[in-house]
Amino acid sequence: xxxxxxILLVLLPSYLFAQxxxxxxxxxxxxxxxxxxxxxxxxxxxxxxxxxxxxGKGQLEFIFAHRFGxxxxxxxxxxxxxxxxxxxxxxYGLTDNLGVGFGRNSYDKTMDGYLRYKIIRQSxxxxxxxxxxxxxxxxxxxxxxxxxxxxxxxxxxDRMAYTGQLLIARKFSPKFSMQLMPTIVHKNRVDKTIETNxxxxxxxxxxxxxxxxxxxxxxxxxxxxxxxxNPYYNAVGIGIDIETGGHVFQLIIxxxxxxxxxxxxxxxxxxxxxxxxxxxxxxxxAFQVKKHN
Numbered sequence: 557x558x559x560x561x562x563i564l565l566v567l568l569p570s571y572l573f574a575q576x577x578x579x580x581x582x583x584x585x586x587x588x589x590x591x592x593x594x595x596x597x598x599x600x601x602x603x604x605x606x607x608x609x610x611x612g613k614g615q616l617e618f619i620f621a622h623r624f625g626x627x628x629x630x631x632x633x634x635x636x637x638x639x640x641x642x643x644x645x646x647x648y649g650l651t652d653n654l655g656v657g658f659g660r661n662s663y664d665k666t667m668d669g670y671l672r673y674k675i676i677r678q679s680x681x682x683x684x685x686x687x688x689x690x691x692x693x694x695x696x697x698x699x700x701x702x703x704x705x706x707x708x709x710x711x712x713x714d715r716m717a718y719t720g721q722l723l724i725a726r727k728f729s730p731k732f733s734m735q736l737m738p739t740i741v742h743k744n745r746v747d748k749t750i751e752t753n754x755x756x757x758x759x760x761x762x763x764x765x766x767x768x769x770x771x772x773x774x775x776x777x778x779x780x781x782x783x784x785x786n787p788y789y790n791a792v793g794i795g796i797d798i799e800t801g802g803h804v805f806q807l808i809i810x811x812x813x814x815x816x817x818x819x820x821x822x823x824x825x826x827x828x829x830x831x832x833x834x835x836x837x838x839x840x841x842a843f844q845v846k847k848h849n
Contacts, residue, residue, distance in 0.1 A: 593678035596688055596727040597735070599804045599840045600647060600655075600672075602761045603775035603793035604812060604820045605737060608690040608725040610674045611649035614846030619645040619659065623813040623836035626826060636834050643815035647672070648845075661815045664823075668816045670694035670719075678727060692721040696816050714745035719817035721759075731765040739777070741822050750787060755822045756780045763797070771797040773806070777821050791824045806838040 597607035600617060611617050625639030633639065645659025653674040660667050675689045698715045718741070725735035737759030746753055761775040773795040782788075793810030811826030811833055812819070826832030 588682040590682045591680050593688060593727040596678070596725045596733045597763055597773075598771065598797050598799060599806065599838070601806070601838050601840070602735065602763070602773055603795050603806075603808055603810060604791060604815065605759055605761070605775055605777070605817070606672065606690075606692050606721065606723055607761075608674065608688045608723045608735060610653055610655050610672055610690065611647060611842060612844075613649050613651050614844060615649045615842055616845045617647040617657075617840060617842045619643070619647065620839045621645070621815050621836070622838075623663065623808075623810070623815065624834050625813070626832050626834050628831050628833075641813050641815070659815075661819070663813050663815060664698055664819055665700035666696050666698045666816050666819065668694055668696035678725075687724050687726045690723040690725075692719070692723055694719045694817060696818055698818075710745075717741065717743045717816075717818040719821075721817075733763045735759075735761040737761070737777070739817070739821060741818055743818060743822070750783065750785045751822070752781060752783070754781070757821050769799040773797055779821070787825075788822065789824045789827055791820045792828060802841060804838075804840040806840075808836040808838065809833050810836060 597609050600607055600609050600611070601619065601621070621643040623641045625633055625636035627635040629636050629638075641661070641663035643659050643661040645657060647655050647657030649655050655672045656670070657672070658667070658669040671693050673691045675691055676685055678688045679685050696717045696719075697712070698717070719739065721737055721739045723735060723737055725733060727733045739757045739759060741755045741757070743751070743753055757777050757779045759775065759777040761773070763771050763773050765771040775791075775793050777791045779790055789811060791810065791812045793808055793812070795806050795808040798805045798807070811828050812824040813834055814820040814823055826834065
């Protein structure tokens with residue numbers, strides 16, 4: 557009996573080491589998985605501008621954006637609530653990474669269309685990449701003023717504007733994300749005494765999740781090639797995202813009422829030093845209109 561126990565004590569370490577070596581070999585043969593960052597931002601909009609998020613294939617997103625007048629109008633204007641400007645838009649996911657959208661903004665009577673393509677996703681594991689990068693390109697036509705009311709010769713091509721952006725975002729933790737937005741906006745016709753045809757800007761945005769359904773957001777666009785006679789201001793905004801089932805409700809305070817890139821990046825009229833802020837909100841609802849295989 558003692559002999560058997562002695563033999564067992566001698567052989568047991570060898571058995572355990574063999575099992576450990578076998579486990580390491582099995583783990584080495586397993587292919588590491590790639591973990592992709594999800595929901596860097598909850599919706600396709602942060603405040604006024606775009607986020608890196610794309611809709612899934614076959615998914616249709618309805619966007620209702622609403623901006624009131626300046627709160628500096630006081631009680632007579634009900635702090636801006638007497639005025640209302642809206643943009644109605646749709647975006648459809650052609651693939652999980654490619655979306656197409658269009659909309660109409662009542663503020664400056666602009667029709668816009670765009671493409672959004674997610675180039676690469678933030679990931680760890682088998683593939684490590686520190687950020688998500690999405691390319692965004694849009695074209696917009698401003699239908700105001702009407703030709704007969706313009707007071708000068710104006711053609712359709714004069715009303716066009718184009719925007720190109722790279723949206724670069726990183727989800728640092730489940731509660732904190734940031735995004736950079738290098739941007740160029742081209743307008744075919746401008747008053748060259750106060751503007752240039754091409755405007756270069758860099759946007760900054762952030763999101764802090766404070767609970768399961770609520771997050772705080774912020775956004776700022778800085779223009780670089782702005783002359784001393786330019787009457788417009790850099791767009792800034794803060795917001796609260798509230799997730800309510802299939803909806804995302806964003807309550808916003810911003811100094812711009814424009815809801816297209818041309819309008820809020822190059823033609824913001826609110827001076828934050830004078831308290832020219834407006835209330836607003838975005839409501840987003842997504843529908844799966846085509847089965848995702």
